[in-house]
Amino acid sequence: MMILLSQVKGLRVVTAEEAVELGTVDSLTLDPATGGISRLRLAHGGRVSGVAWPDVRAVGPDAVIVSSADTLSPAPAQDSGRPEVVGARVLTELGDEQGTVKDIGFDPVTGLVQTVYTTLGSVAGEQLRGLGDYALVVRAG
Amino acid sequence: MDTLTLASELTGRPVVTLGGDLVAEVKDTVFDGLAGRITGFTLNGRGLLAGPLKESLPWSAVHALGRNAVMIPGREALAEPAAVLPPGKDTGGAVVGIRVLTDAGREAGTVRDVVVEPDGKVAGFQIVAADALDHRRRTVFIPRDEALAASGQALVVSDDASRFVAQDLPSFTAQVENFRARRAGHPVGKEHP
Structure with missing residues (x-):
């Protein structure tokens, strides 16, 4: 099973516990050491924040479900210098x-x-x- | 043989870690005394750090010399400038501009650039040909003789080598292979007239 970033981009990110919409998927951060996604980057009214991949419960066709609103964190400092993966x-x-x-x-x-x-x-x-x-x-x- | 590159074209090439970070760009390529191989690179900073860097990059720390970047394992590959200086005191540095003589005493020209292989070896030289080599005095490529002698004043190449002169880098690749095959005692392919 494989899904494309382009399919996920723009999906609403909703919490499982509160059913609150946190924003939409903007991009993702890769961890080349593991070959996997480390964070989803969210756009929410011009602000950029993120959810660590372990807090993502499901990536579905219509929404991304994360555990709770507590999982949302500001983009870490090391992300600020990271290039957008698409276009890199x-x-x-x-x-x-x-x-x-x-x-x-x-x-x-x-x-x-x-x-x-x-x-x-x-x-x-x-x-x-x-x-x-x-x-x-x-x-x- | 892999792609040959002119040393002058390495200037400005980005120095990138295997982690994908840009740490510097090549300022100059430094060769050992006999100009047999690259000993390292002096560096310029990029962006806000533009200008010469104190650190240099020894060849031993280079992961790969690619068409688009010099790859290094990480920032720790950078070293103090002495790490790339050639062992002899009057032999290193400027290869460009020195006279090239053949071992038969013919003047072949002056060095304009150095042709390097991806493994850091010097394949030959781009020279501005003297009359004896090419009466039209074109810029030509000449293979590096394995038994080359060099000083600060002149470079001596085998008289043979002038028969393997090429006009451009792609044909020079074939000429170098011919030259080496001949020296190794193998049958030679097509020689340059």
Whole structure:
């Protein structure tokens, strides 16, 4: 099972405990060390906040359900310098550019990235090596 | 052989960690005494840190020299400037501008640029040809002789090497392969007239 970031973007984020709408999905933050999503970034009236992936209960076709309103936290400082994943430059660990990120396909249950779609093709999630202020680095080949 | 690059084209190339962070850009490429390989890079900062950096990047800490970036494991790869200085005192630094002579005593030209391989080896030199080598005095590429001698004043290449001169970088790749095959005693493919 795989879902695309482009399908999730804009979905309402609703709490399971209070049935309160916290905002809409704006983007996500990747943890290349685990190859998975670390946070969902939410947009809410111009403010940016986030929910850690373990607090996400379900990613459905019409909404994202998170545990409670308490899970909402301001975007951490280390996120501020992070580039938007979509549009990020893709660089192999050998220093060759491979286009830019178009979309991210991930498992909505585990949050593991399965495929990174780039302007030049696709890269398997296991090949992720690092995401920094300059590029998404992937293993070659 | 992999893609060859002119050392001058490395200037400005971003230095990026495997974590995807930009830490610097290449200022100059430093070669060892015999100009046989890259010993490292001096660096410029980027953005707010633009301008020469105190730190340098020794070749031993380079993960990969790519077409679009120099990859390093992390910021800890940067070292003090002495780490990239060549061992000899009068041999390092400026290769560009020195005279190139063949071992038969012919003047081949002056060095304009250094051609490097992705593994840091010097494949050859881009030189402004002297009359004896090319009477039209074009810019040509000449392979580095394995038995090259170099000083601060001149570079001596095998007289053979001038027969493998190429006009551009893609054809130079083939010429270097021919040159090496010949030196290794293998049958030679097509030689440059």
